[in-house]
Amino acid sequence: MATAPLLQGTLDLLVLKTLSWGPRHGYAIARWLEDTTDDALQIEEGSLYPALYRMERRGWIEAEWGTSELGKRIKIYALTPQGRAQLRAETARWAHFTTAVAKVLGPA
Amino acid sequence: MATAPLLQGTLDLLVLKTLSWGPRHGYAIARWLEDTTDDALQIEEGSLYPALYRMERRGWIEAEWGTSELGKRIKIYALTPQGRAQLRAETARWAHFTTAVAKVLGPA
DNA sequence: GACCGGTACCTTGACGCTCTAGGTACGGCA
């Protein structure tokens, strides 16, 4: 829908959170996020796949090849312990940041 | 303090909101934001001044040279009508976005 | 009289993330 560009640095948090419910492949991550937010967020594949690589390189997630119910080759990502720690850190950071912005916006 | 890097695209909103309370010069904008957020946000001058230029170029704010109480040359920025409209738009966008992220983070 | 910290402005270059816009491959359906 609105297809608002993501605020930079948010995608990692969203993906980590998605994977905290269990392993998923890239395409499914995007669909789940869009469904969950009622299409308020649109996950561009050109953002998502590089993000997945980044996070894998950093040890936050691990990939494994598999097959979907539709018979497609899929790459399934799962959270690592570091990924869980990162999720906690980024969730805290997000809360901290939005609280600060709320203080600015608040006394409207 | 925490000096968390800003999420990209947020600085404009913060500055516009600051100026909605009345004209201020750059340095004062940074101080006000840091004070208001209890130093949760740190406004880097290397981010702020380019942002002010950007916003002036876009017609959201207007600058005028003046003198501070301390006798320093200061550049005072004021919101234009377009700036006010932009502030409304960005505030709505922020609310929309944080709501979406909350939906993802929410069922924690 | 030299030095330092605070006010106040500015610039350059690198960095990092997201987006646009492409591409491949395969299956099902009309």
Added chain:
DNA sequence: TGCCGTACCTAGAGCGTCAAGGTACCGGTC
């Protein structure tokens, strides 16, 4: 045959923020 949906990937550009510098002036301190 052609199209749509699934599913992955990449190159390049765009843009905002940051790090790290710089200038200038003032007041206070040693």
